[in-house]
Amino acid sequence: MNNKFVGTGVALVTPFNSDLSINHNALTNIVNFNIDNGTDYLVICGTTAESVTLTKQEKKDVIATISKANSGRLPLVLGIGGNNTVSVIEEIKSTDLRGIDAILSVSPYYSKPTQEGIYQHFKAIAEVSPIDIILYNVPGRTSKNMEVETTLRLAKDFKNIVGVKEAGNNMAQYYELIKNKPEGFLIISGDDDLVLGVTLAGGAGVISVIGQAFPKAFSEMIRLGLKGEAKAAYKLHFKLLDVIGYIFEENNPAGIKAVFEALNLCQDTVRLPLVPASNTLKAKISDFVNTF
Template sequence: MSGFLRGTGVALATPFNKDGSIDFDGVTSLVNYCIDGGIEYLVVLGTTAESVTLSKEEKKTLVQHVVKVNNKRLPVVIGIGGNNTAAILEELEQIDTSEFDAILSVVPMYNKPTQEGMYHHYKVINDTSPLPILLYNVPSRTGSNMTAETTLRLSKLDNIIGIKEAVGDFTQVLRIIKDKPDDFLVISGDDTLALPAVAAGGDGVISVIGQGFPKEFSEMIRLGLSGHIQQAFNALYGLLPVIDYAFEEGNPAGIKSILKTKGVCDDNVRLPLLPATQDLAKKIKVFIENY
């Protein structure tokens, strides 16, 4: 059931015009660039999309545009999460299930629930969601870590098919892989650790850098999944500098600079974020010219 989300998904950035409005031509360009590059699925309204600065109406029109451009070529995962459980349930009631294949739901941020609170938050979503659910653990942004024990407990629920794990602690990733049900996906949320996770038995990645280098990154993950580990690691070592650049000044400033350099879309972001500095943009340009 969940195998369609193995491999490389990309957490799509939202291209903006200089006036801050959504650049729909840029969205079209980015979606086609990723699909042509061979990725396995698209993720809309994730962190990289600057979704916290998008209005409800903007989210709606952005998602509709991505779905239209994709035209059912790839599975689409939509980000529906937050720290207000009731608001998430309301959003789930309004979703058009024909357009999406799963939801990605982040651990509640800011109000820092206990492990038991996290479990019950997701249990309610599990009981309500019309679509399969990917958990998303990213303590660097949420302020609290969902432990391996809580993830494994949630993995037994019917509708929860996997986790995007961006904990930064590889031991926690290994604990989940070791004891998870066979059909529960462990998807890396960390571009640098994605291949090691695959080598350990994980299922792939929801990537930021994968939209800047879709062909190279998705092929690297496929090599890892098919057991060609050394070849895959050689590819990773070639990409390591630009993965560092993508996050040096925060996400999505770095990836948008990469996409601008490659002619995919512009690098505008919304406050409180700022575009990549000239120094970083120059390093990115030199890397791409020599890669």
């Protein structure tokens, strides 16, 4: 098993200033806040980072800032995915992957390929990637579920495909993956609300959104779950449950950025087509943070 990615990974936000430029100081502070409070690995340029709105140069700058702040302390995972297989391959080949431990690659969105199309997409990526790959299934965003058979076929066929971030919000699918996965293949939850149950069932932990705002409590919950200490873990789960709901109530990452604003770690600024959380939602989030 690749223990680098067992535990709590966090899908980092990209903090913006009021003029929509990247706030690299805030990003550095968020990285240190997570390292100091028990997060196990960092995910760069995922969905929560608003990566689709970042230019190529901005992505390079974000990677550089996080890598410098991390200074080799935690494993780093970089999001490189898309629905144009050739472009994804070109991006992998042209990106400086020194210091990056794995690629997180989302299942092709919008195009709605068949299961064979999804398999061939990841096959082509696996054949060129010089580092490990974590698949990412998020049918709520891609409009196409990567079925269990496809994930397991890829897991068995390619040694450098080491896990899947599963975010279908479907416990039956999680159970089937955990039950039938090859030895050492990681089933990583992408559903903050379901992750404890997934971990207790044999999952490898999480790539979380809320975890980056409450890293101490969230990573402790996952550690307890990995040890099978359900009662203590569920105490933390129920303590965090309301805010997990809040951050996804309107859109991600507007919700998590509202949490960070309440924690004085960054502004709640997002880039269009996203808009900041409503005042009603911000009030709920602020109340939660103040009483946590």
